[in-house]
Amino acid sequence: MSYPVTRRTFLQSLAAVPLVALPRLQAAWPAWMPRLAFAPPHAGPRGDVLVVVFLRGAADALNMVVPHGEAAYYRHRPTLAVPRPDDRRVAAGLRAVDLDGFFGWHPALRPLLPAWDAGHLAVIHACGGPDESRSHFQAMELMERGLADVRGPASGWIARHLASLDTGNSSPLRAVGLGEMIPHSLRGAVPVTALRSIADFHLGGDLTAAQRMQLTLATLYEGEGEVQALGRETLHILNALADLDPAAYAPQDGAAYPETNYGFGLRQIAGLIKADVGLEAAALDLGGWDTHFAQGSSEGLMASLLAELAQGLAAFHADLANSMDNVILVVMTEFGRRAYENASLGTDHGHAGVMFVLGGNVEGGRVHAEWPGLEPEQLFAPGDLAVTIDYRDVLAEICLRRLNNPSIDEIFPNHTPTLRGLVRDSS
């Protein structure tokens, strides 16, 4: 990142607040009352449960959803390209899985076919943000803050979505970050707790000592302050989770989540959704996509990551078969990778990437794209897939149509989204 957005620029970016009123407002705010930093929240019923899977490291969109109809793709990637679906020179299991005559899944994404065939899974290709730094850290930060440049709110877009929509839901589990840390998308507007493991979310050991500690903590974390608020939130979650028995959780239809942190995280999200504990938003990461070196083609390093991704999504889809109408899951990454392979059997940082959207009300079974092409004159300097769909269009449409949140100005300031018919309206 370059520099933190100051409170002042944060405030100035809130177009809804007249600037002249700022000094007085600012002075009246307690140190920790971020909700007041926003226009009064819009009250309305809650929409789908939002799940965001962030692929850290810039996943190679061109080898995930392969443009097998492009001759240039095969010229740019003599060793890394995924063979055409009809390429008889290689075994069928190593070829792209055709989706629409032009695009195809990487073969490791085959587990996604049931969701695709059910129309629950859509691909948005050649999408991304306007940032051209090709820096993982700047691109991730901007994307998670929902911005085009660093001037804007410091908080994350999911946090602002939650802060700007009053659903009357007071659950401490309204939003969680799966893992040890809170991703930026969830930071800075509502208290969000890191949930590494439901089974381990307790004070442990001697029951009476744990109970005494809980009482002590309740007093210690009284009072104002962000950390105090997070402490109280943590204690509420402790209570809310006390009745859950994660060991007894059995995924539906024997859905098999991968035995990884990512798989474990998705499984826990599914458990929270089914337990109906008030979850509205969850975020988790799957890392390892920075494949400069030995990325592989139909098989190899990236193929095994793709298999993990797909197996997790497929298990989640099967496990929540009865709840899919109220779930919207987004897969995103900070940018895509260079169209040309490098000499280390890998790819360097590029521009446009790919997103997946999974849910019962998705216009699925389709690749949504304004395909820019891969011929040299169509590439975005220095040889990258051009961005033709802004990632905020995708997220804004989800906020509007699936999450019942009309406050797009607050979630994605200074962006007028183009709605692209990716999801059906919940009303």
Add this chain to the structure above:
Amino acid sequence: MPLGRREFLKAAGWIAAGGAASACSPLHAEWARQAQTGPSWPVPTSSAFGVLQRLTFGPTIEEREHASSMGLEAWLEDQLAPGSIADPVADRLLRALDSLSLQAADLAAWDRQDVIAELRRSTLLRQIYSRRQLFEVMVEFWTDHFNIFIDKGDTWFLKPIDDRDVIRAHALGNFRDLLWASAHSPAMLVYLDNQANVKDAPNENYARELMELHTLGVDGGYNQLDVMELSRCLTGWTVRDHLWKGEFIFRSETHDDGWKEVLGLQVQPAGRLEAEDLIEMLATHPSTAEHLARKLVRRFIREDLEGQGETVSRVARVFLETRGDIASTLRALLLDSGRPLPTAPKFKRPLNFVVSSLRMLGAQTDAGPGLQQHLAAMGQLPFAWVTPDGPSDEAGPWKGGLMPRWQFAMDLTAGKIKGTRLPLDDWLEVVGPRTSSEMIDGMGMILLGDVPDSNTKAALEAVASDAAWPGRVPEVVAGMLASPDFQWR
């Protein structure tokens, strides 16, 4: 009656004596003697504690007394010359770790997990027990700055060498030497894929992070073409595979020997010298000075850089004037006309939370798997950060992770962390006839630098004042470690 100075020092002495085992007791006796001649009760709560919170991994009573008695400026000068500080405890504890003195080719024959575990242990033991605290703090700073994930390819046996010959060799030396060593470090070249950077189709990974993270900063004035051209200069910079396995080597046969242009400079073909000249230039580039100054201010002064423009400029200026002298830069950062710069509270990162608990309470620990497991649950096990940006120095990612800290506080005080114990019996002996109120105040002095505020005190009194006192001492300590106040430094 408040806990008197003598009793307080006695408690501190117990803590110290319990902590680092018997071999060091003469040392502690020496500190205790110095402490007797120090300022009067209460132990200073003023600037010294706040500053020492940044310059150490959590100041012990002895360190506070020592710094107060000699003055912060003199203390800082001592710390900036770590070689002059005897460090018998840390030296003795590290002697058992054989891997620290080996070369890469030898380590490669070891068990991977053993090598990684020893490097983590040595790092934690030094942070906890070394008296060269500012040196260890800077080792952490540069380890984050030049982050290397220890579980990618061969980094598991290369990072220990990088830790010793790059980070520790130059942590308080000169940034140009540090950068130079890092650029020639096999661990870094493997981690950022430069070992695969060859002519005709360069691999940009290292070249980009060299400018974005290690030197100029993302807004430092380079562009994508500069990344591509610098990566061409770095073609052929790789690591030996067989003979002298794990050593740096420049392979001219894979080096692109054409002309390049980086940051507006024409680079004539000169093999390995091309990138070396550019590294020299990057090391003392004004953007590098600015980037490092911002990171240092964020680490040592305050997270929010608003209003810190003057300090950042001063630090950057001294960095440039001294051609990257790290000690001079730190002086400019930490002292303004001999006075410490006012700092704003910073939220402790997990590692600092754990290490400060152990230091301030005089814990005995082997820093082994029992302790490391807790750090992993909090998300900051050393050398486990996957991406080259290093663990965040901002509070945002960490604040939501209170539960594993509370679990650590309970497990530590209940003696449930394997390989780690607190000198609880010693405290009980000292606390013995004292009231819970006095004990809580004393603990506050040790852990928070002051008596706890009324809310914290009331909460801990409620635990303590049960009929079970003083059997509840461990729970009182757990409560203080878990309290909001102890999460800040």
